[in-house]
Amino acid sequence: MRILIADDHDLLRDTLVSFLEAEGGIETETAADFSQALSRVKQEPDFDLVLLDFSMPGMNGLSGLERMRSVPGDHRVAVISGTATRSVAEEVLASGAAGFLPKTLSAKSLVNAVHFMARGEQYAPIDFLRGGDDPSSHPLREKLSQREYEVLRGLSEGKSNKEIARDLDIREPTVKLHVKTLYRKIGVQNRTQAALIAREEGVF
Numbered sequence: 589m590r591i592l593i594a595d596d597h598d599l600l601r602d603t604l605v606s607f608l609e610a611e612g613g614i615e616t617e618t619a620a621d622f623s624q625a626l627s628r629v630k631q632e633p634d635f636d637l638v639l640l641d642f643s644m645p646g647m648n649g650l651s652g653l654e655r656m657r658s659v660p661g662d663h664r665v666a667v668i669s670g671t672a673t674r675s676v677a678e679e680v681l682a683s684g685a686a687g688f689l690p691k692t693l694s695a696k697s698l699v700n701a702v703h704f705m706a707r708g709e710q711y712a713p714i715d716f717l718r719g720g721d722d723p724s725s726h727p728l729r730e731k732l733s734q735r736e737y738e739v740l741r742g743l744s745e746g747k748s749n750k751e752i753a754r755d756l757d758i759r760e761p762t763v764k765l766h767v768k769t770l771y772r773k774i775g776v777q778n779r780t781q782a783a784l785i786a787r788e789e790g791v792f
Contacts, residue, residue: 589706590615590634594625595641595668600691600746603783604639607695608702622646626656633661636706637686642669642676649676653685666705670745674717687711691745694790728774728791736770739763743779744786 591608593616595601601618608614617635619625623646629635638656640647647653656665667680670691677688686705689698690713701711729737735756742752749767753760767779776782785791 589613589636589702590617591702591706592617592619592625592628592635592638592663594619594622594639594644595746596620596644597641597746599743599779599783600641603746603780603787604698606784607698607787611699614702620644622648622652622656626659629656629659629661629663633659633663635661635663637702638663638665639668639689640665642667642672642680650679650683653680653683657684664705664708666711670741677713677717681710681712685710688713692741693787695784695788697790698787728785728789731773732770736766736773739766740770740774740782740786740791743767744783744791746783 591614593601593604595604605616605618608616617628619628621644622640625638625640629638640652640656642649653665653667664686666685666687666689668689668691669676672688680688687701687710689701689711693701693713704711732740738756739752742755747755749760749763753763756763771777771782774782774785776785
């Protein structure tokens, strides 16, 4: 199975590649923006599945989805997002996409979704569409303050400290302090480990 992952966050791309290739039988390629992804698919029309970040440069939301789906070939196209609302997810699915994957999916759910879509099915995240479970009940969540939890979410979405600071309307040094503290609380050494644990535990 060949999959193209298009996302402008390096950490997220690397994390997704790690999850999928660990399963075996999955070959991954990556692109940093929509134009790169479009060029790759036009040049190599043998991808089974293309995962597009909904908000990456050049995507323009549903417009990018339609452009990618119109490229000749047997590839299926799905959208991944850490910011899209339920209504956007519903529009993506209604447009005929192979699926919509919130970036809060656990590693196991992500891999299962990819296999599901590659078989020709449409993946719809029921918990996301219904509003999800209460994250405060998760054991890992209970170790963190609200702000540390919000920073961890940013890390799991592949965001830089600067981007997290902007999203949360706090200073970058404050983000660095929260990152250091949450590393200690969940027992990790770096951003990649933190993102992996958050996803594997299904903390979001």
